Amino acid sequence: MPRLTRDDVAHLARLSRLALSDDELDHLAGQLDVIINAVARVSEVATPDVPPTSHPLPLTNVFRDDEVHPSLPVADVLAAAPAVEQQRFKVPRILEEE
Amino acid sequence: MTAQTVAGAPTAPLLDFDDAVAAYEPVFGLETHVELSTRSKMFCGCATTFGAEPNTQVCPVCLGLPGSLPVANRAAVEATIRIGLALHCTIAPWCRFARKNYFYPDMPKNFQISQYDEPLCTDGYLDVEVDDRVFRIGIERVHLEEDTGKSLHVGGATGRIHGADYSLVDYNRAGIPLVEIVTKPVTGTGRLAPAVARAYVTELREVMRALGVSDVRMEQGSLRCDVNLSLHPVGSTTWGTRSETKNVNSLRSVERAVRYEIQRQAAVLHAGGRVVQETRHFHEDSGVTTPGRSKEQAEDYRYFPEPDLVPLAPDAAWVEELRATLPELPLDRRRRLRDAWGVSATEMQAALNAGAVDLIEATVAAGAPPRDAYKWWMGELARRANESGRELAELPITPADVAALCELVASGRLTDKLARDVLDGVLAGEGTPHEVVAARGLEVVSDDAALQRAVDDAIAAHPDVAEKIRGGKVAAAGVLVGAVMKSTGGRADAAKVRDLILRTLGTNS
Numbered sequence: 001m002p003r004l005t006r007d008d009v010a011h012l013a014r015l016s017r018l019a020l021s022d023d024e025l026d027h028l029a030g031q032l033d034v035i036i037n038a039v040a041r042v043s044e045v046a047t048p049d050v051p052p053t054s055h056p057l058p059l060t061n062v063f064r065d066d067e068v069h070p071s072l073p074v075a076d077v078l079a080a081a082p083a084v085e086q087q088r089f090k091v092p093r094i095l096e097e098e
Numbered sequence: 099m100t101a102q103t104v105a106g107a108p109t110a111p112l113l114d115f116d117d118a119v120a121a122y123e124p125v126f127g128l129e130t131h132v133e134l135s136t137r138s139k140m141f142c143g144c145a146t147t148f149g150a151e152p153n154t155q156v157c158p159v160c161l162g163l164p165g166s167l168p169v170a171n172r173a174a175v176e177a178t179i180r181i182g183l184a185l186h187c188t189i190a191p192w193c194r195f196a197r198k199n200y201f202y203p204d205m206p207k208n209f210q211i212s213q214y215d216e217p218l219c220t221d222g223y224l225d226v227e228v229d230d231r232v233f234r235i236g237i238e239r240v241h242l243e244e245d246t247g248k249s250l251h252v253g254g255a256t257g258r259i260h261g262a263d264y265s266l267v268d269y270n271r272a273g274i275p276l277v278e279i280v281t282k283p284v285t286g287t288g289r290l291a292p293a294v295a296r297a298y299v300t301e302l303r304e305v306m307r308a309l310g311v312s313d314v315r316m317e318q319g320s321l322r323c324d325v326n327l328s329l330h331p332v333g334s335t336t337w338g339t340r341s342e343t344k345n346v347n348s349l350r351s352v353e354r355a356v357r358y359e360i361q362r363q364a365a366v367l368h369a370g371g372r373v374v375q376e377t378r379h380f381h382e383d384s385g386v387t388t389p390g391r392s393k394e395q396a397e398d399y400r401y402f403p404e405p406d407l408v409p410l411a412p413d414a415a416w417v418e419e420l421r422a423t424l425p426e427l428p429l430d431r432r433r434r435l436r437d438a439w440g441v442s443a444t445e446m447q448a449a450l451n452a453g454a455v456d457l458i459e460a461t462v463a464a465g466a467p468p469r470d471a472y473k474w475w476m477g478e479l480a481r482r483a484n485e486s487g488r489e490l491a492e493l494p495i496t497p498a499d500v501a502a503l504c505e506l507v508a509s510g511r512l513t514d515k516l517a518r519d520v521l522d523g524v525l526a527g528e529g530t531p532h533e534v535v536a537a538r539g540l541e542v543v544s545d546d547a548a549l550q551r552a553v554d555d556a557i558a559a560h561p562d563v564a565e566k567i568r569g570g571k572v573a574a575a576g577v578l579v580g581a582v583m584k585s586t587g588g589r590a591d592a593a594k595v596r597d598l599i600l601r602t603l604g605t606n607s
Contacts, residue, residue, distance in 0.1 A: 015398055017201050054194060054403035060411035066136050066173035069143030069157075077153045077161065077269075086250075087152040088266035091203040093251060 002033040003040065109386065111365040115357060118364035119289040122329040125337050126291060126356060127238075130279045130302055132312045133245060133320040134177050140244045140275040141168030141211065141407075148318055152268035160244075160273035162207020168406055170195075174275035175218075177311040178242045179412055179420050181277055182219025184305050184427060185237045192411045193218055195242075195404040200397070203267050204246040212243035212278075214401040218410060224305070225429055226297040228290055230443045235298050236282030247272040277312075283337075291327075291360065296353040299323055300450065303349075304428035316348050323352055325380075327359045329367060338363070339373040343387050345380045349451075354385045362387070435459060439468035445476075452480050453490050460497035466504040474500050478518060482525065495524050502531040513591055516540050543590050549582075552590070553598050556581040567603050575599050 006029040013020045020028065071077075074087060083090035139146060142159035158166040182189055196214035219240035226233050248271050253263035279302065287294045303321060306312045314321045328340035341363070346355045358380075363373050378387040426434075432455065436446045439462070449455050454475045461471035475490060479500070483490045503520060506512040512520060512535070523534030535541050543549050556578045557564045566574040575596055582595045 011398075015199075015201070015400070055405060055408050057408065059408040060192070062169060062408045063172035063175065064143070064169040066138050066171050067143060068138045068145045071144045071155050071157045072161075074151070074154050077156050080161070080163075085252075085266055088250065088268050089153070089203065089206075091265050091267060093253065093263035093265050 002029070003036045004029065004033045110362045111369070112358070112361040113364035113368050115361055116289070118329075118360050119291075121332060122360070122364050122367065123285075123288065123332050123334075124291040124356070124360050125283050125285050125328050125330070125340075126287075126295060127283050127326040127340075128281045128295060128298060128352075129324040129326070130299060131245075131322045132181075132277045132279065132302075132306055132314065134174050134275040134277060135310075135312050135320075136171055136173045136177070136275055138171060139273040140171050140174055140242075141273060142166075144273065146274050148313075148320075150270055153270060155270040156272070160206075160269065162205075162209075168211065168404075170407060170410070171275060174242060175410060175412075176420055177275075177309070178218050178240065178277050179417060180309050180424060181279070181306070181311060182222065182240045183417070183421050184309055184424055185219070185222040185224055185240060185279070187219035187222030187237060187240055189412055189417050190216060190218055190220065190410075191413070192216075192409055194409045195407045196401045197404045198243075199400045203265065204249055205272060206247070206269055210244060210246060211404055211407070212401075213241035217241035218412075224298065224301055226294065226301045227429065227443060227447065228293045228297045231290075233284075233287065233290075233294050233297070235284055235294075238280045238282045240277060240279050243276050243278060245271050245274040245276040292353040292357040295325065295356045296349055297447075299352050300349055301429065304450070308425045308428050308431075319347065322347050325352065325355050325359065327356060327363070328373065329360065329363045331367075338367070339375050341373065341376055341378050341387075343378045343380050344390065345382075348382065351380060351382060351385075355380045355387060358385060358387055438462075439472060441468075441472060445472070449476060452476060452483075454480070457490055457497055457500075461500045461504075464498045464501035466501040467508070470504040470508070471497075471500060474503065478521060482521075493525060494527060495521070499524050499531055506531060506535065510591075511535070511541050513542060515588060516542060519588075539587075540589060543586050549586075549590060549595065549598060550602075552582045552585050553578070553595065553602055555585065557599070557602065564603060567600070567605055570605065572600065572605060 006025055009025055009029045009032060010020070013025070078084045078087065078089070081089040136146060138144060139155075139160055142157050144155045144157050144160055147155065159168055179189055193213065193216035195211050196216070197209045198212045198214070199209045201208055217239040220238070222237035222240070224235050224237060226235060247267050247269040250266040250268070251263075252266060281298070284291075284294065284298075299321075303314045303316075306314045306321070312320055316322070323346040325343040325346050326340050327343070328338040330336060330338045341359060343355050343359060346352050359378075366373050374389070377390040379390050380387050432446050432450065435455065435458075436443065439458070441449075446455070449458060449472065452475075454472075458468070458471045458475050461475065462468050479490060479493060479495070483493055503512070503517055503524075506520070507514060507517050519538065519540055520531050520534045523529070523538055523540075524531055528534050528537060543552075559581065560578060563574050563577045567578075578599050579592055579595050582590055582599070583592060
């Protein structure tokens, strides 16, 4: 039984807005399962007294002061936009909103 | 069952409110988002100014460009801890931010940095008062996250040609620190549910104001509400299916949305139907909610600890330092002022709803008797604010002006009627009350000789009326009082004039 099924991959593809063909799903499900199994071997050596790591550095409370710094010039900001109108990012209509 | 319809919106049948709360018990919860008023954003140094030109307050961090790294704003973390302390919460000694993944263009990086199973503050409460009763609203959690961008929807509903639908996004708001405050389910409020919900959001807003952590301007979206509500038959212990109403963005709307959902769900249950678990949208204009996305496909946000940020670990010393900065809580303050001013809980609630508490307090501090200060702000000034669609604080009159007005009336230099004329002058920008009195010549005629002349003139002009009064028809004096008031431009004390007339005509009673 694979850890990651073809249905899981189809679900993740939908969440990621990726259109995958049936062939791609078959192919990727197998590949991703191999990767997951490789990573899962970590749990074989991790003991319950080792907490999961969420950050590589053993630091807490790293803050910046509440100071304003210059933002990007608006032309640079919009240079990355797929389309621009009224100085805003123009995107396909967002569904589920009034 | 009385089915009601609401004009101009897709309508659901509604059960009469009284019938609904007689048969069903509401359980509600509120999720409130408060934008913090820090100078810079949550994880970058971009400014947070409201109303700036679109996309002028963004940088690689809040755009989520590759290689950029967020760093938490200390002031935002401190503000959140102070909010948690004011709401009697436990502050987590260690917690992390979490990445909430979703594809939606209101966040350019396809995720929002939030908190998930490790909120900064948990398990508190906020007391609110309704109709002289205290309701303790449990607080489930308070967590810190970043706000999303603002979308402008073009086409379709706004009347553009079919097929032209698209959205325009401004990321100035994306990354502004946002605190989410979630209540525990509120039970046992019955018919008071709409009022308690409103009172909670009002009280929460007062707490934020007192802490100085947010502008809490609902009309600018710096305080926003979602209302969860379910009904179950009175006497049942099993709660019903809930709806989640979004976009509830004014205090009045909180009350209306709760009331509407009670009536709508009651109608569904009354007709033998089942309430659907779904997200609904509240419409400010019509006061109705309409269905949005169904919760059948539960969201899958794939939360995981944010790998670009290190954990928060507020130690006890830091928390106590922040606790020492807490102001007197608004409810405690209002209870103290209530005693000092000699007003009832209901009167104080009215002053709170009208935004008058600070103004009355400042007026009293400027020397006015509390009762008079209350009367002017909650009477004449509230009426004028209402008429012009403004908040009391927006009226161009200061507490010192109102205190001066109270003093002028108390010393007999102005009648109440003249004081209202002076108010007109102050509100019209003609200066302080004393300046308006001088400029408009509004002071009460206190010169007895001048008043006597006006009375003599009135008697001379109305010999028939004078004769009646001499003959004992004292009630006829009203005509002469009116004449004197007219000739003095309303600047005389009517009671005094009446006495003077009767004395002059020898019928002193």
